[in-house]
Amino acid sequence: MVCTVACLLLTNCHSLAHKARTELIGLTRPELLSCAGVPDADETRDGQEVLVWKQDQNVDGGVSVSTPFLIGVSIAGRGTCHFVATLRDGKVSRVSYTGPSQTLYGPLAACEPLIRDCEKYARTEGASAVSQ
DSSP: OHHHHHHHHHHHHHHHHHHHHHHTTTOBHHHHHHHHOSOSEEEEETTEEEEEEEEEEEEEEEEEEEOTTSOEEEEEEEEEEEEEEEEETTEEEEEEEESOBOBTTBTTGGGHHHHHHHHHHHHHHHHHHHHO
């Protein structure tokens, strides 16, 4: 049972950042700012705007187990993430991530807090825009 829950957690966190790479494509700049907040860096070159959000505090992802005899086991990892969105003509054309992320929950788990609201917005609003 514990292994099943752990596998589901690992898959969910890992896949959220991967799904966002495609689901955020096409969001407008105002939509992106409303779900991700104000970026930490912004640069415009060659008709493209690059926005960067930074999660520079280490995100812990681990499990600690202690026993009555002061024997403890800790399996952990730490990670940071920079969420990079490239915009062309005011719409997201590319999503990428940088930063060392080695958490137990996957290589992109530290990015999940940065993109969670945008991925949810793109999934729900994108579906309603298609149905109209």
